[in-house]
Amino acid sequence: MDEESGTPLASFEAKWAAAHPEFALALTFVAPQRRDAQAAFACLSFELEQAAFATRDAEPAAIKLQWWAEELVRAGRGEARHPLTQVLATHAAFAAVAPARWYAAIRGALAQREPEPAADREVLLAGYGELYRPLADVEAELFGGVEASARARISAVARALRETAGLADSLRAGRLPLPLDLLARHRLARGDLAQTSPARAAALQQWASALASELGTISAKAAGVVGAAMRSADRSRARRAARADEPLAALNEALGKLPPAAVWAAWRAGRRSRA
Template sequence: MSDGATQNFVDKWLAVQPQQRIALGFVDEASRDERVALAALEQELISSAYGIREPQVAAAKLQWWAEELSGAAASGGRHPLTKALFASPRAKQVPSALWIAPVLAAMAQLEQGTSSDFAAQVAASRGLHGALAALENAWWFGVDAPVESAARVATLAHLVFALSRLELDAERERLPLPMSRLARHGLSRGQLKADSPARRDAIRAQLAELAQGLREALSLAEPLSTFRGVEGRTALATAKSASRAAEPFAELHRRQARTGPATAIRAWLAARHAGRFG
C-alpha cells in the first residue's frame, strides 16, 4: 500500500500476525490492497475491544467506530482504513448491518467477566469474532457465503492468542482460562502470573481443547479467506505443539512469532482453499 497512513495500520496488524506477511504473496494483486485494509480494520476493532484497560475509554472508542462505519457508505469515511475500503464498490455490496455488528458485539462484551467453562468462553468470544468473520466472508466471497467455519476459526484462534497474554491479563476481569479450569487445577488468579506445575497443566488442557476445536473448524468445507486460513492453521500448529511441550507457555510464545517454510506451506494451502470459493 502506498498510502502512509493506511500502511501504519497494516503494519500494526502484521506485528500481531507476522505470518501474514508471507500470506500476502498468495493474495491476488488486483484485490490485495482492499483485502489487507479489511484485515487491518479488523485488528483495529480487536485492539479497541481488548487493548484498552478502562471500559469507559474502550466504549468511547467503539462508539466512534460505530458512527464511522454506519456513515461510511454515504460519506466515504474519515479513518484511513475506512476511506480505503469504501473507495471500493465492494464495500456497498456488504450490508450495513455486517459493518456495524462487530462494533456492537465488542461493546456488549466490555463488561464480561471470566467465563464459567470452555464452552461458555467460546460462546462469549464468538460474538465479536464471529461478526468479524461474517464481514470478512461477505467481502471475500459474497453476502451469501457460509460463515460457520470462519466464525469458529476466528474465535478459537483469538483464544489461543489470549492465552499467550495470561500473565499480562491475570488481573483483568476476563481471564484467558475459564473458572472451571482454574478450579480443576487448584489455581487462584494470583497464581497465574508465575510458572507452576498446576499452571502448566491448565494451559496444556486449554490448548488441547482449542486444538481440537480448530481441527474440526478447519475441516469444514466452507470458505475461509487466505488470511483466516493462515491464522487458523497457525493457531492449530501452535496449540498442538504447545499442548505437548514441557513448558507450554514458553512454547506458545515461541510458536506465535515463528515464520518459515511451514508458514509458506500453510499460506499456500489457505490460498488454495480460498480459491475454491471465488
C-alpha cells in the first residue's frame, strides 16, 4: 500500500519513514505477500517508541500504552480496531502470538519512562532492550528470517543514537543518553552535557564510535530486511559523527539522510529473504 493509495496505513508509514529514511527503502525489498504486514508491524513498533520516548507527560503515555496492550490482545482474537492491527490481523501468524509477548513489550515501553542512569554501554543498551527484545521476538515469530537478539540489539543502538542526537530533549525528560563511565572518563557531570565544550565533543565522538563498533559486531544476515537497512544506515551515521568536529550536529544531519550503504544492505537482505 503506497502513500498515493490514500489507505490508513500510508499515513503511519510516512511518519516512520520521516524518522527512519531507510524504512521506505527496506520495504521495496520485502516480499510482496508480506509487505503490508511487515510495514504495519514496523509502524506499530514506532507508535510504542513514541509513547515510550516522545510523549512528554507520563499519564498520557501510560494511557496510550495501556490502550495498545488491550488492542493487541483484542486483535489476536479477531477484534482489531486500529488500522495497524487490522492489517496485521490479515497475516496468518498474527493470531498465534501469545498475549504475554505483547504485554512484555508494553512493560518494556513503560520502563523507558523513568530510567536510572546507566553505568556503562552494556547496561544502557540492555535498558533499551527491555522494549526491543520483546518486539524482536514477535517480529521473528511473525516473519521469520530474523534472529531476535540481533534485531533487538540493532534497535537498541538505533535508540541510543537518537537519544544522543536529541541530547537536550533527553536531559529535559530525565534520561541520560550517555553512560556514566564515559562521562567519568571525560570528567563530565550530567549538567555539563547541556553546554558545548571540547570535553563534551570528545565524549560524543567516542560514544558514536562505540555505537558504530557495536553495530559492526552484528551480522546483517540475522537482522531481516528492515533490520539490515537500519544497521547499515546507523553504522554510517555513527561513523560520521565520530569523525566530526561537531559530532552532535553531524549526527542530527546524518539521521535525516539515507547513506548509500543502506541500499546495498537492504537489497542483499531482500535477496536472502526471498531465497
